[in-house]
Amino acid sequence: MALTLLLGSLPLPSQAGPEEDRLAFVGHYQSLFPEVPIAEYANGIYALDEDARAQWLAIEDFPPYEFSIERGSELWDTSLPDGSQLTDCLGTEINKIRPQYPRYVPNQGVVTLELAINACRSAAGAKRWDYSSGDMIDLTAYLAFEARGQELNVRVPADQPGALAAYEAGKRFYYSKRGQLNFACADCHVTSVGQYVRADRLGPSLGHPTHFPVYRSKLGGMISLHQRFFGCVRDVRAKPFELQSEEFRNVEFFLSYMSNGLEINGPGARK
Amino acid sequence: MDRARVSKHVIGALLVSLFAGGCASEFDRRFDEAERLRQDVAARGYEWINTADILEQAQASEASGDLAAALVLVEQARFQATAALLQADREAEAWKRRVVR
Numbered sequence: 001m002a003l004t005l006l007l008g009s010l011p012l013p014s015q016a017g018p019e020e021d022r023l024a025f026v027g028h029y030q031s032l033f034p035e036v037p038i039a040e041y042a043n044g045i046y047a048l049d050e051d052a053r054a055q056w057l058a059i060e061d062f063p064p065y066e067f068s069i070e071r072g073s074e075l076w077d078t079s080l081p082d083g084s085q086l087t088d089c090l091g092t093e094i095n096k097i098r099p100q101y102p103r104y105v106p107n108q109g110v111v112t113l114e115l116a117i118n119a120c121r122s123a124a125g126a127k128r129w130d131y132s133s134g135d136m137i138d139l140t141a142y143l144a145f146e147a148r149g150q151e152l153n154v155r156v157p158a159d160q161p162g163a164l165a166a167y168e169a170g171k172r173f174y175y176s177k178r179g180q181l182n183f184a185c186a187d188c189h190v191t192s193v194g195q196y197v198r199a200d201r202l203g204p205s206l207g208h209p210t211h212f213p214v215y216r217s218k219l220g221g222m223i224s225l226h227q228r229f230f231g232c233v234r235d236v237r238a239k240p241f242e243l244q245s246e247e248f249r250n251v252e253f254f255l256s257y258m259s260n261g262l263e264i265n266g267p268g269a270r271k
Numbered sequence: 272m273d274r275a276r277v278s279k280h281v282i283g284a285l286l287v288s289l290f291a292g293g294c295a296s297e298f299d300r301r302f303d304e305a306e307r308l309r310q311d312v313a314a315r316g317y318e319w320i321n322t323a324d325i326l327e328q329a330q331a332s333e334a335s336g337d338l339a340a341a342l343v344l345v346e347q348a349r350f351q352a353t354a355a356l357l358q359a360d361r362e363a364e365a366w367k368r369r370v371v372r
Contacts, residue, residue: 016372028371173316175366177358180319180351186369239318247316 018156018167018257025258028190029206042210042262044270045203048194052201056269065141065215065267068134068222072142075135080124086139089120098140098147098264102154102253104163110170110249113140114224131243137213137222144213144266152210152264154257170254173247174205179238185251188232200271209256211268218271225252298333301345302326308352317359322351 016024026038033048040047046056076094079085091097101113111119114136118128129136156163177184188197189205196202212225226243229251233240241247309322329344 016370021370024371171370172366175369176362177365178317178362182358184366184369186371190369190371234320237320239313239320239323241316 018164021171022258022260025190026206029193029204032193038206039262041204041207041259042265044207044211044268045201047204047207049201052271059217059269063215064217064269065213065222068138068141068213068215068267069145071134072138072140072145075139076142080121080126082124084124086117086120089123090116094143094146095150096147098143098266099150099153102249102256104156104160104166104253106160106162109162109246110166110253112244112249112252113143114226114244115249131224132227134222137224140224141213141222141267144211144264147264148266150264151261152256152259154253154260156257166250166253167257169247170250170252173251174254179233179236181236183236185232205255205258207259207262209252209259210262210264211266213266214268214270216270222267298338298341298345301342301349302329302333305329305345305349305352308349308356312352312355312359315356315359317355317362319351319355322348322355325351 029036029041030038036047043053043056046053076086087094091100098113101116102110105111114131117136117139122128156167158164174185177187185205188202189208193202193204209225212228213222214228215222224243226248229248230240230243306326309318309326312318312322325344325348329341329348332338332344333341
């Protein structure tokens with residue numbers, strides 16, 4: 001009690017709990033763009049930019065990620081070396097799989113959907129997929145598609161101190177400046193949201209994790225959330241972390257928590 | 272030839288003349304120092320994108336006999352790693368002020 005009072009009187013903003021953080025995070029965007037309904041943030045930059053949104057909606061008429069979903073569905077039905085299928089390991093209610101991740105597991109840290117898929121493959125005697133492989137991305141595209149309309153519901157259980165530590169690590173990563181350009185994720189996606197960086201308009205981080213993987217027309221292919229993190233870290237001229245590294249899993253955990261309550265709407269299409 | 276390259280060579284020549292005598296070992300000593308700083312900053316998750324590349328180039332230059340260029344590159348890498356360490360030190364607290372409240 002005395003400790004709580006003491007901490008409460010000190011300037012330790014990082015000590016706010018996840019739910020307080022989330023409300024403040026949502027509130028920040030709400031006060032900048034009062035006309036944008038919260039649910040719209042699942043659409044990323046298209047929540048804020050009408051011209052880009054019109055182009056995007058036209059693209060969505062013939063979704064460029066459809067092929068990926070189809071391949072993912074085939075992979076889902078493929079038997080593993082021990083005769084089992086992924087559904088035996090990941091769950092039979094297919095629309096409920098994606099929404100269970102990312103989640104904190106004691107002694108394993110943040111387990112993402114990709115990590116869970118590889119753990120299942122490995123347990124069934126199959127080779128682990130590379131995290132940038134088409135197979136991994138297609139399967140996650142399929143599971144995202146099946147989960148459309150479900151809400152993100154990341155938990156930081158109070159009885160698991162490791163979960164709060166992972167959340168705090170992700171939060172710290174997100175707000176820390178790094179690289180030769182000395183930028184934090186928040187500098188672009190919180191402070192400068194809506195502004196232009198060359199031809200790109202900076203999108204809000206609220207909703208970042210809902211729509212991945214995404215098809216990027218610029219690259220002519222699908223990318224995962226961690227590949228996007230990788231690109232943004234590289235762009236500030238810091239040495240990027242590996243896909244599914246602890247750093248990136250923690251940021252995913254933090255950002256997904258910030259987006260709790262938003263609908264999963266992946267896979268997506270982006271410039 | 273652009274100015275940057277000219278001044279690079281001037282600095283290189285100065286460094287070479289300063290350390291004339293024990294050149295090869297001077298390179299090794301400075302290289303090791305820069306590499307150690309790079310590893311320190313990597314362990315803290317703050318390495319910049321091309322510090323390791325610059326050190327590799329430095330080794331290649333030294334191997335090809337261009338000690339002047341090699342020393343300039345090592346100095347660049349050392350500067351990067353030092354600046355990144357300062358960044359890591361500063362961010363140990365500074366990030367908290369950016370948290371949305």
